[in-house]
Every structure is written in C-alpha cells, then in structure tokens.
Amino acid sequence: MRHELRDLTIIGAGPTGLFALFYAGMRGATAQIVDALDQPGGQLAALYPEKLIFDVAGFPEVLAKDLVHALERQAARFGQPIHLGQVVQALDAEDGHLVLRTESDEFPTKTILVAAGIGAFSPRRLPQACAAPWYGNGIEEHVLDPTRVAGRHVVIIGGGDSAFDWAHQLQGRAASVTLVHRSNRFRAHHATVEAVQADVAAGRTAMYTFHELHEVHAVDGRIHELELRDVKAKTTVRVRCDVVLPMLGFVSDLGAIAHWGLTLVKHEIVVNSHMETGREGIYAAGDIATYPGKLKLIATGFGEAAVAVNEAVHHVYPGKKIDPGHSSNMAVFGQKDD
Numbered sequence: 279m280r281h282e283l284r285d286l287t288i289i290g291a292g293p294t295g296l297f298a299l300f301y302a303g304m305r306g307a308t309a310q311i312v313d314a315l316d317q318p319g320g321q322l323a324a325l326y327p328e329k330l331i332f333d334v335a336g337f338p339e340v341l342a343k344d345l346v347h348a349l350e351r352q353a354a355r356f357g358q359p360i361h362l363g364q365v366v367q368a369l370d371a372e373d374g375h376l377v378l379r380t381e382s383d384e385f386p387t388k389t390i391l392v393a394a395g396i397g398a399f400s401p402r403r404l405p406q407a408c409a410a411p412w413y414g415n416g417i418e419e420h421v422l423d424p425t426r427v428a429g430r431h432v433v434i435i436g437g438g439d440s441a442f443d444w445a446h447q448l449q450g451r452a453a454s455v456t457l458v459h460r461s462n463r464f465r466a467h468h469a470t471v472e473a474v475q476a477d478v479a480a481g482r483t484a485m486y487t488f489h490e491l492h493e494v495h496a497v498d499g500r501i502h503e504l505e506l507r508d509v510k511a512k513t514t515v516r517v518r519c520d521v522v523l524p525m526l527g528f529v530s531d532l533g534a535i536a537h538w539g540l541t542l543v544k545h546e547i548v549v550n551s552h553m554e555t556g557r558e559g560i561y562a563a564g565d566i567a568t569y570p571g572k573l574k575l576i577a578t579g580f581g582e583a584a585v586a587v588n589e590a591v592h593h594v595y596p597g598k599k600i601d602p603g604h605s606s607n608m609a610v611f612g613q614k615d616d
C-alpha cells in the first residue's frame with residue numbers, strides 16, 4: 279500500500295515519537311508514525327509497562343503504561359496516523375522527496391524523524407534447544423497483562439530488573455512463582471531484590487540460584503514441569519510450571535537504518551544541536567540520537583522531539599518560524615493567537 283505524501287514521517291512510537299507526532303500537528307504539519315511493534319510506547323510498553331517512573335516532569339509518579347496512554351491521547355489530538363507492526367526497511371529518494379518502505383507499505387515523506395530508540399528490538403531467547411518448540415505455547419516473550427497468568431504456575435528465568443519486577447508483581451496473582459538464575463549475582467534494583475527475597479523467605483516465591491533450564495516436560499501438549507540443572511552440583515530438580523517467562527534482556531537491531539549513510543557512533547546517530555543528522559531532511563531524537571552530554575531519558579527525548587519537529591517544519595515550510603511560540607497562545611488550541 280502506498281500512503282499519501284506527508285510533511286514528516288516519524289520512525290518509532292516510543293515516548294519521543296509520540297510526542298513528536300503531537301508536536302507536528304501543533305505546528306500544522308501532516309505527520310505519521312511507523313513502528314515495528316504492535317503497540318505504541320516503545321520500551322515503556324514492551325519492557326516495563328507496570329513499572330513506576332518518577333522523573334517525568336509534571337508526574338510525581340506514573341506507571342509506564344499510563345504515561346504511554348497519556349502520550350497517545352495527546353498525539354491523537356490532531357488525528358495523525360500511527361502505523362503499527364511495520365519495520366522500516368528501506369529509504370529511497372524519489373521525485374524530490376523521500377520514501378520509507380516496509381515489507382508491505384510505502385510512506386512518501388518530505389522529512390523524517392528517526393526516533394527508533396535502541397532499534398527494533400526482540401527478546402533474547404533461551405539458549406537451550408529444548409525451549410525452542412515451546413515459544414508461543416507456554417514460553418511467553420512478552421507479559422503485558424498480569425491477569426493472563428492468574429491461577430497458573432509461572433517460572434521466570436533471569437536475574438535482572440525485569441525478572442525481579444515480574445517475580446514481585448506476579449506473586450499473589452499466579453498460582454506459584456519460581457525465579458531461576460544462573461548465578462547468585464543479580465542486576466536488579468536493590469529494593470526489588472529485597473522484596474522478592476522477603477517473598478522467598480516467607481515461602482510465597484521459590485528461587486533457584488545457580489540453576490538453568492535443562493529439560494521441558496509436557497502433559498497433553500502443554501508444559502507441565504521444568505527440569506532445572508544445578509550448574510555447580512550438576513544435579514537436576516523438577517518444578518511445576520505452566521508458563522515460562524524468559525527475562526534475559528533484549529537484542530536490538532538498527533537494521534536498515536544503519537545503512538542510510540548517517541554518522542553512527544556505537545549504534546547511535548550523531549546529531550547537531552538542531553537534531554540534524556547531516557543528511558538533508560532527516561532528523562533524529564530520543565535514545566537513538568547522540569551528541570556530547572547526551573542523557574538517555576524520556577525527558578530529554580521530549581525536548582529533542584520538539585527541536586527536531588520545529589526544524590523539520592521550517593525545512594518544509596521556510597516561511598514558518600523555527601520558534602513555535604507558546605501553545606498557551608495558539609489558535610489551534612482555541613487560544614488567542616498572538
């Protein structure tokens with residue numbers, strides 16, 4: 279499908295891209311987002327929807343998924359489309375504008391904002407061959423709704439923030455929670471580790487350190503038990519299991535973007551203070567953009583999105599100022615336009 283020509287196409291529906299979509303509408307530009315995931319929110323939706331965030335201005339604390347919903351509502355104000363489930367694979371120049379291509383669609387555009395975060399990311403898979411057939415049938419790569427594990431025996435594999443967050447969150451919701459990690463060193467927030475250890479001490483959660491997956495045992499085509507191997511003693515133990523949540527981190531891939539002739543440093547796109555990449559009409563903002571002093575935070579992504587969109591709007595409409603003025607005075611919001 280070929281979409282209509284837009285002033286700006288944003289790659290990525292993370293917090294940076296969602297705010298950029300709103301901002302483009304506010305500046306009177308036609309815009310759209312293309313994202314590989316099947317939901318907006320980037321890392322917040324895919325990696326930590328149930329975590330509280332404390333350092334977004336104006337929110338003393340906010341669940342990551344609630345911040346995404348608020349950003350979606352703000353972005354929806356101007357009715358600009360978000361195309362989900364499409365990986366941007368190619369960039370071409372055509373008839374004086376640019377064209378982004380996914381497997382199925384073409385997005386002609388006058389400018390591009392790359393807000394692709396850490397790239398199109400996918401969960402790191404369990405290395406044991408016995409796990410492969412169970413992906414999508416008992417081994418879940420994303421847990422987005424904790425109610426889905428209600429009454430089921432859950433085994434979480436990993437020793438980082440996600441593993442401990444989910445172990446803590448699912449305790450009391452799942453029939454049982456078992457945490458399995460290859461060592462006894464954890465890469466999770468101290469307070470969460472302590473909370474899970476308290477659950478273990480109280481017998482509410484089981485924890486197997488120095489253990490790894492050894493075998494999957496099924497009954498009637500469903501996972502029934504996991505056999506875990508003690509990596510030191512070389513013994514095995516079986517634990518009841520309906521659902522496995524591997525929390526082994528993510529592999530991210532910049533994919534095609536790495537080959538667009540942009541200057542990259544450690545998989546990040548180098549930009550100047552205007553968020554320009556060096557290739558005309560292409561800007562970058564958020565986690566994927568780098569410059570001296572860069573902080574990879576939601577807050578900085580918002581600021582960078584505003585800079586990039588204002589520059590892009592001025593690029594497309596040289597008669598429009600880069601400086602947006604104040605939203606509190608804008609006619610587009612029904613305010614006095616001065």
Ligand SMILES: Cc1cc2nc3c(=O)[nH]c(=O)nc-3n(C[C@H](O)[C@H](O)[C@H](O)COP(=O)(O)OP(=O)(O)OC[C@H]3O[C@@H](n4cnc5c(N)ncnc54)[C@H](O)[C@@H]3O)c2cc1C
Binds near residue numbers: 330364395535575
């Ligand atoms: C566990 C955890 C906790 C965090 N806590 C905080 C916190 O408390 N405060 C804070 O400020 N920050 C926090 N962060 C960091 C914060 O989430 C990031 O800074 C933020 O998500 C960056 O937003 P972004 O929009 O730039 O990129 P992302 O959120 O990564 O979104 C990028 C989007 O681009 C899409 N994409 C990439 N490549 C393509 C492609 N080729 N085609 C189509 N789509 C593509 C991806 O699918 C993704 O949806 C945390 C991060 C993690 C992992």
